[in-house]
Amino acid sequence: xxxxxxxxxxxxxxxxxxxxxxxxxxxxxxxxxxxxxxxxxxxxxxxxxxxxxxxxxxxxxxxxxxxxxxxxxxxxxxxxxxxxxxxxxxxxxxxxxxxxxxxxxxxxxxxxxxxxxxxxxxxxxxxxxxxxxxxxxxxxxxxxxxxxxxxxxxxxxxxxxxxxxxxxxxxxxxxxxxxxxxxxxxxxxxxxxxxxxxxxxxxxxxxxxxxxxxxxxxxxxxxxxxxxxxxxxxxxxxxxxxxxxxxxxxxxxxxxxxxxxxxxxxxxxxxxxxxxxxxxxxxxxxxxxxxxxxxxxxxxxxxxxxxxxxxxxxxxxxxxxxxxxxxxxxxxxxxxxxxxxxxxxxxxxxxxxxxxxxxxxxxxxxxxxxxxxxxxxxxxxxxxxxxxxxxxxxxxxxxxxxxxxxxxxxxxxxxxxxxxxxxxxxxxxxxxxxxxxxxxxxxxxxxxxxxxxxxxxxxxxxxxxxxxxxxxxxxxxxxxxxxxxxxx
Numbered sequence: 340x341x342x343x344x345x346x347x348x349x350x351x352x353x354x355x356x357x358x359x360x361x362x363x364x365x366x367x368x369x370x371x372x373x374x375x376x377x378x379x380x381x382x383x384x385x386x387x388x389x390x391x392x393x394x395x396x397x398x399x400x401x402x403x404x405x406x407x408x409x410x411x412x413x414x415x416x417x418x419x420x421x422x423x424x425x426x427x428x429x430x431x432x433x434x435x436x437x438x439x440x441x442x443x444x445x446x447x448x449x450x451x452x453x454x455x456x457x458x459x460x461x462x463x464x465x466x467x468x469x470x471x472x473x474x475x476x477x478x479x480x481x482x483x484x485x486x487x488x489x490x491x492x493x494x495x496x497x498x499x500x501x502x503x504x505x506x507x508x509x510x511x512x513x514x515x516x517x518x519x520x521x522x523x524x525x526x527x528x529x530x531x532x533x534x535x536x537x538x539x540x541x542x543x544x545x546x547x548x549x550x551x552x553x554x555x556x557x558x559x560x561x562x563x564x565x566x567x568x569x570x571x572x573x574x575x576x577x578x579x580x581x582x583x584x585x586x587x588x589x590x591x592x593x594x595x596x597x598x599x600x601x602x603x604x605x606x607x608x609x610x611x612x613x614x615x616x617x618x619x620x621x622x623x624x625x626x627x628x629x630x631x632x633x634x635x636x637x638x639x640x641x642x643x644x645x646x647x648x649x650x651x652x653x654x655x656x657x658x659x660x661x662x663x664x665x666x667x668x669x670x671x672x673x674x675x676x677x678x679x680x681x682x683x684x685x686x687x688x689x690x691x692x693x694x695x696x697x698x699x700x701x702x703x704x705x706x707x708x709x710x711x712x713x714x715x716x717x718x719x720x721x722x723x724x725x726x727x728x729x730x731x732x733x734x735x736x737x738x739x740x741x742x743x744x745x746x747x748x749x750x751x752x753x754x755x756x757x758x759x760x761x762x763x764x765x766x767x768x769x770x771x772x773x774x775x776x777x778x779x780x781x782x783x784x785x786x787x788x789x790x791x792x793x794x795x796x797x798x799x800x801x802x803x804x805x806x807x808x809x810x811x812x813x814x815x816x817x818x819x820x821x822x823x824x825x826x827x
Contacts, residue, residue: 348612352546359562370398372790373573374717376820385824405507405515406806418467423501426487430498435802487804569823576791577604606792620765626659644711660800668754773819
C-alpha cells in the first residue's frame with residue numbers, strides 16, 4: 340500500500356498551517372503498548388502526548404484475562420518452586436516461532452525477570468500462587484499457569500518446560516487485563532504524559548524523509564500535533580476491518596473476532612503509508628477450546644476421514660488452527676464414558692453433543708465417516724495408550740488412556756458449526772527497538788510501532804501462548820518509548 344494522497348494517510352509538512360500542540364514523543368493509542376511507551380519516554384526525560392480515539396482504557400487489553408507470558412525465573416516462578424532460565428525460555432520461543440526473530444526473542448527472554456519486576460513496580464499486582472489444572476484461564480486469583488505448548492512434543496524436547504503464564508491478581512476469568520491497563524494508564528498520566536482523548540489520528544505528517552507529527556480530528560475539528568523526536572504507533576490490530584480481513588486472513592470472517600471495536604488497522608495503514616511494510620498478515624490466532632474439564636484432553640480429535648491430526652494436549656489455539664484447517668473444517672472430539680463431560684465453554688462455542696453410541700462402529704456410521712476408518716484409529720490409539728505411548732502425535736503420558744468404556748460420545752468441533760474466536764497477529768515490521776522498517780530493512784525516520792499493529796514475538800496460532808500479546812506489547816512498547824525519547 341502506497342498510502343499517498345489516495346487515502347490521505349500521509350501529508351507533507353508544507354501543507355500544515357500551524358501546530359495545535361507539540362511534544363518530543365507523540366503516541367497513537369493508549370492501550371498496553373501505548374501506556375508503557377509513555378511511561379518509559381517520560382522516564383527518559385521526553386515530553387509525551389498520547390492520542391486516544393476513545394475516552395480511555397477500552398483497547399484490546401481491557402477485554403483480556405490479564406496473562407503476561409514471562410519467565411526466566413520470575414519471583415512467582417521461584418515462589419511456586421519452578422526452575423526456569425532465560426536460555427530455556429529463548430529456546431522454547433525459537434522452537435515454536437513461525438519465523439523466529441532471534442534478537443527479539445533473546446532480548447525478551449533475557450529481560451523477562453526485570454520486566455516482571457517493572458510491572459509490579461508500576462502497581463500491577465501478581466499473587467505468588469500456582470494453578471495446576473489445564474485451563475484456558477484461571478477462575479480465581481491464582482497467578483502462574485501453563486499457557487503454551489511447553490509440555491507438547493516436540494517442544495518439550497527442545498527446551499526444558501516451565502509454566503510462564505502470569506495472570507494479574509483478579510478474581511474471575513475476565514478483568515485482569517482491564518485492571519492492568521487502568522493502572523498503567525494512571526501511571527503514565529502521573530508521570531506527566533498529556534492525554535488527548537476522544538481524538539482520532541487521520542494522517543502522519545512528513546517533512547522531507549522524516550515523520551514529524553500527526554493530523555487529528557476531535558469533535559469534528561481538525562488540527563495538527565507535532566512530534567519533536569518521533570511518533571509511536573500503538574493503535575491495535577485489524578480484526579474489525581472487513582476489507583483487510585478479507586484480503587489477508589479470510590478465515591477470521593467466519594469467526595468471532597476478539598478485541599477493540601477500533602481495531603481497524605489504522606496503525607498498520609499509517610505505517611505502510613510512510614513506507615513501512617507489514618508481515619505475517621495472513622496468520623490469525625484462532626481457537627475453539629474444548630477444555631476444561633482437563634480430562635477431555637484424554638479424548639481424541641478426528642477429522643472427516645476418521646483420522647487424528649494433532650496432539651490433543653496442545654494449547655487450545657494450536658489444536659484450534661489445526662482443526663479449522665482440516666478438510667471441510669470437519670472435526671469431532673471422541674470420548675468414552677470414563678471421561679465424558681461437557682466442555683466448559685460448550686454453551687459459548689456451540690460444541691454440540693452429537694450423540695452417544697454403544698460402539699465405535701456405530702459412531703463411525705452415525706458420523707458418516709469412511710467405513711473402518713474410526714475403528715482403525717481407535718484400535719491403534721487404544722493399543723498404544725495402554726502402554727503409555729502415542730507414536731503418532733506423542734501426547735504427554737498424563738493425558739493418555741485407552742478409550743474403551745462405552746457408551747462413547749462425539750462433540751462437534753467443526754469449523755463453521757462450532758464457534759471459533761480469534762484475532763489478528765500480523766503487523767508492521769519493526770526493529771527490536773520498535774523502529775518501523777521499510778522493504779529493504781531500513782528505518783522509516785521518526786516512526787515507531789508496538790503492540791498489535793507491530794509484529795514481534797506473536798506470529799501465528801500454532802506457536803501462540805496466552806500472555807504473549809500483553810507480554811510483548813508491554814515489553815516492546817517500553818523499548819519503543821525509551822528509544823524514541825533518545826532520538827536527536
